[in-house]
Amino acid sequence: MISENFPRFIEILNLGDERGDLIVLENNRNIPFQVQRIYSLINCKMSRGFHAHINLMQVLVCLKGQCDVVLDNGTTKATVRLDSMTKGLIVESMIWREMHNFTDDCVLLVLASHLYDEADYIRDYDVFLKMVKNG
Numbered sequence: 001m002i003s004e005n006f007p008r009f010i011e012i013l014n015l016g017d018e019r020g021d022l023i024v025l026e027n028n029r030n031i032p033f034q035v036q037r038i039y040s041l042i043n044c045k046m047s048r049g050f051h052a053h054i055n056l057m058q059v060l061v062c063l064k065g066q067c068d069v070v071l072d073n074g075t076t077k078a079t080v081r082l083d084s085m086t087k088g089l090i091v092e093s094m095i096w097r098e099m100h101n102f103t104d105d106c107v108l109l110v111l112a113s114h115l116y117d118e119a120d121y122i123r124d125y126d127v128f129l130k131m132v133k134n135g
């Protein structure tokens, strides 16, 4: 699915106080799907991603440090810097994504709408473009 606004973000409230930061991510509230899987990219030494998903939807939140995310819907490419725990990047299905320029301290949290399934991956960019073109 290609959003009208691309890329789309969710605003995450920081409920922190003098004790520190606190963010909350909730199914079908600020996260626009039922979360089935959570994973994190930490200590990333090089660019990652370079794939799209057929059905999976994700939200990316940079909890610490920063990184750049390239999103490509087959016609439009956007580069987004993730550098705040209050900014969630929505990555819908059929979006080619690449993550670059991770700072050493970057902690990237990923919320996913489905369990891991290699069959849902499109790892070849030309195949991705053909699939977008063919609807």
Ligand code: TYD
Residues within 6 Å of the ligand: 037, 039, 041, 048, 049, 050, 051, 116
């Ligand atoms: P991959 O999604 O290709 O990493 P990235 O897009 O961040 O570069 O995943 C790397 C490896 O880890 C790949 O062999 C699949 C495996 N993996 C799982 O088993 N479960 C998961 O939830 C994820 C995200 C990856």
